[in-house]
Amino acid sequence: MQKLLLLGDEAIAQAAIDAGLTGIFAYPGTPSTEITEYVQHSKQAAQKKIRAAWSANEKTAMEAALGVSYVGKRAMVCMKHVGLNVAADAFINAGMTGANGGLIVVSADDPSMHSSQNEQDSRFYGKFAMIPTLEPSNQQEAYDMVYYGYELSEKLGTPVLMRITTRLAHSRAAVARRPELPQNELRLPSDLKQFILLPAIARKRYKGLIAKQDIFIDEAVKSGFNKYLEGSDHSLGIIACGIAYNYLMENFQETEIPYPVLKITQYPVPRNLLERMVNECDQILVLEEGYPIIEELLRGFLMKCLKIKGRLDGTIQRDGELNPTKVAQALGMEVTPGAEIPSIVAGRPPSLCVGCSHRDAYNALNEALAEYSKGRVFSDIGCYTLGALAPFDAINTCVDMGASITMAKGAAEAGLVPAVAVIGDSTFTHSGITGLLDAVNDNTPITVIIADNATTGMTGGQTSSATGKIEAICRGVGVEEEHIRVIKPLKKHHEENVKVILDELNYHGVSVIIPRRECIQTLNKRMREKAKTTQSE
């Protein structure tokens, strides 16, 4: 078959479609978003009636995918690394229930935090849930591993975690496809109690999961993704995990690698491979993207094993993503950078688009709060987080999706009144609703601003689960009708908007203000598409 030029994300999506996927479930998040978008735009997926709409958050996505697996069909869930925290309850317990139809959970890590609030390593979650984890080193392997992952998942009755990182997710390369597989027929689990994690059953399932660990390790030997490559010079052995393998090979384009190399792309890691390297080599260099997981495993708690080099002894910088240069330096190879960046080159941080509704909302909020001492605006994650930067300097927190409302609540309860929460529409339905319910139940004096731009702006304008539903949700949760205020964030309404915010800041209870105006980017896109369709009519 003809090769396709695909992003790592797209290779995973194409593989899932080809491998008989029934449904993909996801909440957007960089660098994972393009997996689901690819399925949404694929004609082939549409013909196969593959389900691909966005979920409200990663937990609902994970659970829905588990439902697909329950009926015996193949499912995929995708999220960015921090999304796995949100889905963690479902994810860990899915390890306990096991899978029926093939279930692959893709978690995309973002070392160096190109667009994230931390650089947590999803491989930890694989170990935590005690399930097999795949970490493809390139786009082709990502494609092949989806096929393998579904086979493994069904053969051993377990969900499989696939961990990717930004550079694989967002880099394009040629990928060869495999023959398409049909979707599975509906086939419920043979034991209809398998998914009931009542203690008595859960205890049995846990014993079963423990018993499977050796089989998982065995698979990681047999599958062929982990490779031990011989080398004649045993003064050093190199362990390269996932994409780190490419950075290693990059430094040996012209010459053979003299050292033994252990390429690890499937976990749990077979002990015998590690043992062989430890016995065979004087020193070991561990290259892994993310946390020093294998390195810690090898060093052990007492860190007495002195022959290991990696992120923990400073051979490689402890934080930040790897690259071929860092690997060359770790190997003691000479690196000659080009000219220095001239000092006149200034930073160019991202900023809110010209005409963005959040600009007007922040201008109004800042003016309304001018009378009060600073430091009372709890915000959240989205384009509106850029209100943290000049010229707005409008917010004081950004922690995790939904934390604006709940942190404002805690702060208000501890005496900071008024306290303001600023949250986006998509973030509100992702994780804000339950916090608002808490505030209503406690009648906490907070002012919640739900910035409704009718889209999930930050990640590129996906549909928002909140669209058309925000007032009804707030009413349903128990916010009083007269304290649900919709305003139009435009310069010409500035004065009245300031007044609405002031009124609600003075109200001693829960109020919700909804600045509502469509994101400029999605508006423009809609207009362009409209122009195109009217042209072709």
Added chain:
Amino acid sequence: MKKDIILGGVGGQGILSIAAIIGLAAVEAGLFLKQAEVHGMSQRGGDVQSNLRLSDKIIYSDLIPIGKADMIIAVEPMESLRYLPMLAPDGWLITNTQTFVNIPNYPDKDVLMAEIGKVKHHIAIDADKIAKDMGTLKSANMVVLGAASPFLDLSYELLEKAIGMLFGRKGENVVAVNLQAMNAGRDFALNALKS
């Protein structure tokens, strides 16, 4: 053959179209290709870059090693300088001279041009002006691509074909405009090389 290219610019300036065209041409030429893109956060008026690698041998890393890039292609002059440490000593810097000023501390243009002048091999081209004179300001990025084309080691016909493939959906007119823009950039660079 190996070409490691850093593409730089500001979000929304169209560096990914340049990458896509070179990429299509490279695939047509039967080369291996890797292209790391930036998505997400950095697109709101922030700096964006892409690593584009072409080779007749297998390519491992998605990222270009520091000091090994054969070219920097930039659609904005200050952005062209941001990636200097990536450029090999005999590498080429091809940049648009039209500034995109969206920060208060943007450097003085003369100082900026003097810094670009210090790079041993460089082509500085006012792509916006050339595109505007042709009535197609939006294709300034194609002018920059044209200026880079003599250094790509790809046949020019393949680049033309790639423009057809990328813009074909949008109609013949769009293809023609982009071809014209690329041509103008190429002529500029070829003249600069002569003088």
